[in-house]
Every structure is written in structure tokens, then in C-alpha cells.
Amino acid sequence: MRVHRFVTNDLTIRVAAVDATAAVQEMQKLQNAMPLATIGMGRAMVGALLMSSQLKPGQEVGILLKGNGPLGSLYAQSNYEGQVRAYCPHPEYIAHQEEDFLNLKKALGFGQLTISRQQPFQKQPFYGTVEMVSGEVGEDIAHYLHQSHQIRSLVSLGVYLDSYGKVKSAGGLLLEVMPGVEETVVDKVQKNADSQQEAVSKLILAGQSPEEFVRPYLEGIPFTELPHPFEVKYFCPCTPERVKGALSTLGITDLEEMIAQKQDTEVQCQMCGRRYDVKTEELESLKENLRKSSMH
Ligand SMILES: [Zn+2]
Known part of the structure; x- marks a missing residue:
């Protein structure tokens, strides 16, 4: 087709x-x-x-x-x-x-x-x-x-x-x-x-x-x-970076909650369903970036 x-x-x-x-x-x-x-x-x-x-x-x-x-x-x-x-x-x-x-x-x-x-x-x-x-x-x-x-x-x-x-x-x-x-x-x-x-x-x-x-x-x-x-x-050209980046829309509180659970988590691309693993350290750095950007 x-x-x-x-x-x-x-x-x-x-x-x-x-x-x-x-x-x-x-x-x-x-x-x-x-x-x-x-x-x-x-x-x-x-x-x-x-x-x-x-x-x-x-x-x-x-x-x-x-x-x-x-x-x-x-x-x-x-x-x-x-x-x-x-x-x-x-x-x-x-x-x-x-x-x-x-x-x-x-x-x-x-x-x-x-x-x-x-x-x-x-x-x-x-x-x-x-x-x-x-x-x-x-x-x-x-x-x-x-x-x-x-x-x-x-x-x-x-x-x-x-x-x-x-x-x-x-x-x-x-x-x-x-x-x-x-x-x-x-x-x-x-x-x-x-x-x-x-x-x-x-x-x-x-x-x-x-x-x-x-x-x-x-x-x-x-x-x-x-x-x-x-x-x-x-066809979805998603990348781990882009899909994980979407986690930052969650906000600091939600990210902290996920970090507190100390487990690696998984995010799913909403357009194609592909799953990506997210490590706790990655959540930490997302949170850190959010915190920095919310300061100015
Ligand atoms: Zn995708």
C-alpha cells in the first residue's frame, strides 16, 4: 500500500x-x-x-x-x-x-x-x-x-x-x-x-x-x-532519550517518589508501545535538571 x-x-x-x-x-x-x-x-x-x-x-x-x-x-x-x-x-x-x-x-x-x-x-x-x-x-x-x-x-x-x-x-x-x-x-x-x-x-x-x-x-x-x-x-522514530525525556513532565514530586522506590523502572513510548528501561540514576539526573530549570 x-x-x-x-x-x-x-x-x-x-x-x-x-x-x-x-x-x-x-x-x-x-x-x-x-x-x-x-x-x-x-x-x-x-x-x-x-x-x-x-x-x-x-x-x-x-x-x-x-x-x-x-x-x-x-x-x-x-x-x-x-x-x-x-x-x-x-x-x-x-x-x-x-x-x-x-x-x-x-x-x-x-x-x-x-x-x-x-x-x-x-x-x-x-x-x-x-x-x-x-x-x-x-x-x-x-x-x-x-x-x-x-x-x-x-x-x-x-x-x-x-x-x-x-x-x-x-x-x-x-x-x-x-x-x-x-x-x-x-x-x-x-x-x-x-x-x-x-x-x-x-x-x-x-x-x-x-x-x-x-x-x-x-x-x-x-x-x-x-x-x-x-x-x-x-513507524515511530522514538529514541530512549526522547521517551525518557517525557518523564520530566511528571514533575519533581513524582520523580522523587519513583526514586524513593529504588527500583529501575520502565517507560513506554505512547505512539508505538516500545518499552525503555530507566535506571534510578537517570531519574536522579532528570530530577536535578528539573530542579535547576525551576530555579530561574
Ligand atoms: Zn515510539
Whole structure:
């Protein structure tokens, strides 16, 4: 599975599409995520995969939706090469009311969408932030592209779960209209899109390939596929230093408690589940650093 990229022959519309089922299933397995977090992280992963495929080798896109609802936030990151990962602070969250079991908008609440774009040889990534307009991820990304980059787009992201809450399919498409396009072409695309009844995740479940589910959107407009030969993969580049560093968010009191127990402990990367051993001395030095930084 890889991100497929297409461009119309007049170069005014570009489309990226992906079947990300395996990567989203892997995320759900590693994080033991419940339906709402799975749908949210899954959609963000698909969005990040699609957006990063339009960049250059080595570049990354991070998508952060930060709301005031019980799910807290959703984060996904992908690079041009199709390596993708995701994080949610409350993967275990389940809505109280049955009618809200799949209501991502309600679980996320009101908030902001921030998209970062990292580039090799540049220290600071580029950040853009907009208000969330729907909390369903796809519409929020479309809103961001319009507000921050003046790009009109269609963003369709989907995760399909079975009755046990397990991922059956996941994927989506991102269609972007470039400046200078003929309005008649835009009308044609809009009309094509309006006649699409089925969600992308259902089309993938039915066995359609990215090329097959993109085709109806570009009906009547000649287009070409661009090479993009990277296998999509759930991949976490965590290092012991970074994961252990996260312990400093615990604060001095908690660290002291752990130190007092005089046992080597273990921390787990929340994105991939990998475990790292932490020695008591390491806890001591984390505490010392915290103490120093809290003094000024
Ligand atoms: Zn990790």
C-alpha cells in the first residue's frame, strides 16, 4: 500500500489517495485504542500521509487537533516516504451515551488545528493554525488549506470499524485546486464530487484501489499518475532519550517518589508501545535538571 498521486494533464488539479488500512490497524493494535481515538487518529494519519506526499523527500507534516472535549487532542505525523504515526492522550476514552459512541466532533470539542511542516536542514518547522470548523478532521484540513494557503480542496478521510470496534478499512483522498484553474474545470469536479454517495472507507472495504476511487472525481478530465513508490508504514522514530525525556513532565514530586522506590523502572513510548528501561540514576539526573530549570 502506498500513497498514489495524480495530476490533471493541464496541471491545475492534483490528487493524492491512499488505502491506509494496514497502518491504521497497526496503530490500533499498538495503542489498544478504542473507537473514537481510533477514528480520530486514523483520519489524522490519512490526512498527514496525503499532505506529506505532496512535499519533497525527507519532509514531514504534523497534524494536531487540540480540543476542549474529553478526547483532548489528536496528533499524526507522516513523512514523504509514507512513514506515519499517531498519538492521542486518551486512547481508552469511551463516550457515555450510546448515540455518541462514534461522535468524534463531540469527543474533541471546540479548538484549533495546527499543521506543521518540517523540512530537512531547517531547524524550525513552518506552523499554521486555524480554528476547527467541524472536528471531523477532513473538513478542518480543507479549511486550513483555504485559510493558510488559499488552496481550494476536497478532503475525504475515513476509518471504517466493524461491530467490535476494530478497523476494517481506512483511507482517503485529497484533491487540491491550484491557482489559475479554469472555473469550468472546478465546476466539473464539484459536480463529480456531489454525485459520490459512498464514503471512501466503504469503497476501500469493497475492494477499490486508490486509482479506482479517484477516477469518478476526475471524470471527463484527463489525468496522469505520478510515481510515488513508498510503502505506507506505521513507524515511530522514538529514541530512549526522547521517551525518557517525557518523564520530566511528571514533575519533581513524582520523580522523587519513583526514586524513593529504588527500583529501575520502565517507560513506554505512547505512539508505538516500545518499552525503555530507566535506571534510578537517570531519574536522579532528570530530577536535578528539573530542579535547576525551576530555579530561574
Ligand atoms: Zn515510539
